[in-house]
Amino acid sequence: MERTFIMLKPGVLHRRIVGEIISRFEKKGLKIVALKVMRIDPATAEAHYAEHRGKAFYRDLTSYISSGPVAAFVLEGEEVINTVRRLIGKTDVKDAVPGSIRGDFAYTTMFNVVHASDSLANAEREIGIFFRSDEICEWEDGNADWL
Ligand code: CMP
Numbered sequence: 001m002e003r004t005f006i007m008l009k010p011g012v013l014h015r016r017i018v019g020e021i022i023s024r025f026e027k028k029g030l031k032i033v034a035l036k037v038m039r040i041d042p043a044t045a046e047a048h049y050a051e052h053r054g055k056a057f058y059r060d061l062t063s064y065i066s067s068g069p070v071a072a073f074v075l076e077g078e079e080v081i082n083t084v085r086r087l088i089g090k091t092d093v094k095d096a097v098p099g100s101i102r103g104d105f106a107y108t109t110m111f112n113v114v115h116a117s118d119s120l121a122n123a124e125r126e127i128g129i130f131f132r133s134d135e136i137c138e139w140e141d142g143n144a145d146w147l
Pocket of ligand 1: 057
């Protein structure tokens with residue numbers, strides 16, 4: 001069983017489409033085990049995106065992520081990391097196909113609506129940055145056989 005970290009970026013809250021996007025993960029059958037709205041301070045934004053330090057878009061990216069509230073959550077399931085990456089679509093919005101979240105809701109790569117972990121190691125690291133262990137709620141999925 002894997003867990004992955006998802007963050008809906010500030011524009012999503014401004015556009016009032018948090019529910020619409022979370023609903024796509026739920027309809028797929030993925031299980032939410034943690035969820036919160038929060039503001040990310042600049043130092044935490046830099047730590048989260050450390051692998052992009054030095055790239056041309058890094059400063060704009062970290063200041064955008066800190067510019068307003070985000071909705072952060074953790075999903076759990078078999079192969080959830082890859083499943084979520086497919087649901088959200090490619091990072092470069094020109095390659096994000098219609099039907100994916102970025103394909104449907106994003107027009108520029110900087111404001112590509114959503115971040116999701118790209119590997120097991122990054123999922124563990126990112127969940128650790130944004131959630132304490134007592135904020136993660138383990139629950140039994142009574143519908144698991146139907147999904
Ligand atoms: P995300 O999945 O949050 O991970 C890193 C982010 O950097 C990415 O989504 C985009 O928002 C942003 N990003 C990646 N490449 C570019 C780019 N070429 N120009 C602008 N922003 C980018």
